[in-house]
Amino acid sequence: MDESRPIFVQIAEQIENDIIAGILPEEGQVPSTNEFAAFHRINPATAGKGVNLLVDDGVLYKKRGIGMFVAAGARDRLVAKRRDQFQSEYVRPLVTEAGKLGISETQLVEMIRQEGAE
């Protein structure tokens, strides 16, 4: 766990990552709050907050007495959301750092192109 951000946010992100990667398939059951808590060695209330964040977003849904499941269409919606965040979380810091190092826009584009080619 990374110290800088609330743990429940990180739990939610990890579940999202697993859905995007297909590890947790749509309509499949996700581990219980207590299982998340035991695995990550965190307070169950914290794990519960992370899971509830995804329930509120409609990514997970509860089946009473059975558990928590991945909603249909969750993966596409998560990918769309992550694309929106890509600009602020990856591109902006990249440009800032490039500016610090005196890398020109053309050089930066060239570097990205090289990475893409590999």
Add this chain to the structure above:
Amino acid sequence: MSAVIEVSGLSKRFKNVTAVDDVDFSVEENTICGLLGRNGAGKTTLMQLLTGQDFATRGSIRVFGETPVENRNVLQRVCFIKESQKYPEEFTAKHVFRSAPWFFPNWDAEFAGRLIDDFRVPLTRRIKKLSRGQLSSIGVILGLASRAPLTFFDEPYLGLDAVARQIFYDRLLADYAAHPRTVILSTHLIDEVSNLLEHVFVIDEGRLIIDQDADSLRGSAVTVVGTRAAVDAFVARREVLHTDHLGGLASVTVDRLSQSERVEATEAGLELSPVSLQQLVVQKTNIPHQEFEQSA
């Protein structure tokens, strides 16, 4: 949510020391709380007051809605594991665990048995012949297997090795999930327990200086690093917890930054780094006595 403990205006004075100084707080039912602070901050005194083992100088305490002093209704639901628990001279660990159900109505002997194996406690050796770590293990087992609705662990693991401490954290989490209850954990090993906590209390010189949800506390303080001029300009109007200078560089810890302030800092070329709960507590309580008196 209901409060298991409600304290208002609580003070405890010994001759010329105010160990607990006008403290107000409440503890929600079925949470794991950390009670943190330096040696002599007043943690143990506070727990003694809450468990009816000492009398308050002033203020009121309600535990399960009643006063804890000499109150069977309250005390049979409370387990207090002390750092230096004394046992009768001839006692072995076996005697301790056999007598536990007399005091703790929820005692689970089968769970205790598993914990005894986990912690490798010698059952038939006399307690005074046990090592510090083995003694701590007995306390930890009592605290877990008693399943008291309100359990206090006061620095429970002096001398416990890293393996035993990890077993304690794992068993605590698993058993708490299966049998929710209120746990108050007082410890100096803050980094080790920070993820287990739902709520954090920090006490310093008898005063409660932090009473906050662990999630909101985590990541609230930030260290801002950059050139001295840029950092000084950025932190000018903010509450500064700690400052370090190195040549033209400055590293300043501030209490909290909003998302827009973080963006502002990044755009000003400053670097932000997280402050762990342990560092935050160190910085909040690492104030020389004199200075503390003046600023308070």
